[in-house]
Amino acid sequence: MTLYWKVEPDASHAHPFLLEAGKMIAEGGTVAFPTETVYGLGADARNTEAVEAVFRAKGRPADNPLIVHIADRRQLDGIVRETDGAALRLMDAFWPGPLTIVLPAAPGALSPRVTAGLPTVGVRMPAHPVALALIRAAGCPVAAPSANRSGRPSPTNAAHVREDLDGRIGGIVDGGPAGVGLESTVVVVEKGLTGGDTQIRVLRPGGVTVADLRRELPGVPIAAEIEEPAEGQTPRSPGMKYAHYAPKGRLTIVEGSPERVADRIRRSLSEAKRNGERTGVLAVRERADLYDADVIAACGSANDPEEAARNLYAALRRFDEAGVTCIWAEQFPFPPDGIGLALANRLSKAAGHRIERV
Ligand code: AMP
Ligand code: MG
Secondary structure (H helix, E strand, O other): OOEEEEOOOOOOOOOHHHHHHHHHHHOOOOEEEOOOOOOEEEEEOOOHHHHHHHHHHHOOOOOOOOOEEOOOHHHHOOOEOOOOHHHHHHHHHHOOOOEEEEEEEOOOOOOOOOOOOOOEEEEEOOOOHHHHHHHHHHOOOEEOOEOOOOOOOOOOOHHHHHHHHOOOOOEEEEOOOOOOOOOOEEEEEEEOOOOOOEEEEEEEOOOOOHHHHHHHOOOOOEEOOOOOOOOOOOOOOHHHHOOOOOOOOEEEEEEOOHHHHHHHHHHHHHHHHHOOOOEEEEEOHHHHHHOOOOEEEEOOOOOOHHHHHHHHHHHHHHHHHOOOOEEEEEOOOOOOOOHHHHHHHHHHHHOOOOEEEO
16 A cells, blocks of 8 residues: 655655655655655665665666765765765755766665666755655655656656556655656766866756756856667666656657648648547647647647646646547757757657657
8 A cells, every 4th residue: 555645845854744754765665755856756775675666666677777865965975985076066056956966876885776786876955845854854865766657757746656656655745746847957077088177968958957057167068968879889877778758659749840840740630530549739838729639738838948847747648648549749949958958858758759850
């Protein structure tokens, strides 16, 4: 049975429900909780059995490492080997917040299952009062991937977590909707080839944008081309090689001039209907009326990428609920430097990189 606790979004670590949930984590259980990105599924990062239970509940491949969540910078001491100047500046600027920093792991401190055998560990301090309170109540570093079945869209509210994991985990802390709606940005600080200059490499775009990083670290080079590893190649971030965020129906992104995109999607819809498919369209609100499909999901306005980020995963889940088999998405009309980069990345992964250019 999965326990369920409903708390206010600003509940403190003295809240009796959070004490109970924290105790469950401290005793080796698994608890889902809200963060300012998406809901996470947490376990004591030092406890291999607990961490294995997280992988099992999600059906997550064992070589995809988990992000470790802390509530206090002092918790870093036991977890990482060293933090250089650039990493400290990132923490000063963005913690608590949606930025995961990959750091050299202190040997033996965490369960080897957390890091999937890598010599590094991704750490972040979430900016959600309930997440921070729960980590404090647990009294340990909390390993937490998104609280969805592996491959599905990440959960942005407690109902999504229930859909995927009810009966498979110890408890769910419901603290209302998550914030950003997309996962954290993952970065690693790299030493320059000459051993001198460092640079920041973005491994996964997310809530902290490249523009934010540039603003806070002027003069530090930032590599932000998100490479999709080629077949058989080892990615820098193991999670990059897996299908992600995907609805059950076949999702295709259509990209091009607004008229041609509308044209192509309308023709594809007619054909799919003739073939007896249940159809869906994902578009910005201003263009949703252009289409006639079984489910039309407008995840936000054309001038509000943050709104689209908050609603994307819930929109993808709506197609599943309605049994939609074929979905067409307009490419998002957002510039690629802000949260638009993360949105394009998630949509492309959700579509298995199926993109039609018209
Ligand atoms: P999720 O927990 O589902 O948000 O996924 C975590 C992401 O962070 C995955 O893409 C992981 O591959 C990535 N990640 C976690 N730890 C590391 C690490 N030590 N090095 C590189 N990437 C990591
Ligand atoms: Mg995930």
